[in-house]
């Protein structure tokens with residue numbers, strides 16, 4: 001049994017690491033095409049970002065591996081595989097619930113991480129990326145990675161979700177983690193500056209957190225930032241160089 005759990009943890013670590021390398025690699029390549037020279041002279045920083053991110057992959061992989069093993073072998077967890085197990089409207093709702101729960105957890109732990117003691121111990125690693133690149137998506141100190149790693153594994157015990165919806169949640173998590181750090185806005189101007197944009201976090205929002213530290217703490221939604229008056233809006237229009245597009 002123990003061997004099976006260990007093998008599952010190793011497999012998940014490899015999957016998380018490959019997912020990171022693939023997603024960050026694709027968007028780093030896109031950055032080269034869309035914003036040539038943006039990462040010029042940043043190789044030493046990028047090397048650090050990759051090192052911390054791969055360490056995070058192991059920390060994310062272990063609880064994910066235990067869950068995958070439990071789901072496969074014992075039907076633990078509330079993950080279901082037949083769409084008809086729940087009404088169809090629950091499918092998108094479950095995705096929203098997962099994202100909102102993750103966002104809530106992230107907002108409050110992130111604010112804690114900005115307390116001087118926790119910043120020194122852990123969060124300084126993430127902010128050492130100045131400015132961050134597409135490779136900084138999982139660039140966290142192990143202590144911070146641990147706070148991120150337990151969220152989804154705990155949620156699958158509490159909130160029912162279809163396995164396909166869970167895959168979508170993980171995809172959104174991965175893509176937003178990369179694009180929010182890559183140094184330019186990938187979403188169209190009409191969306192970022194729309195009513196929906198007022199509630200959604202994209203690179204223009206998270207960049208301001210990396211510039212100013214004391215605002216814009218959210219992950220997917222601006223709900224908690226608005227409610228707690230920590231939302232300072234989007235980064236200055238000049239942050240994304242071909243500024244005419246935004």
Ligand SMILES: [Zn+2]
Pocket residue numbers: 126132181206210
């Ligand atoms: Zn960040």
Ligand SMILES: [Zn+2]
Pocket residue numbers: 110114123126127209213
């Ligand atoms: Zn921070």
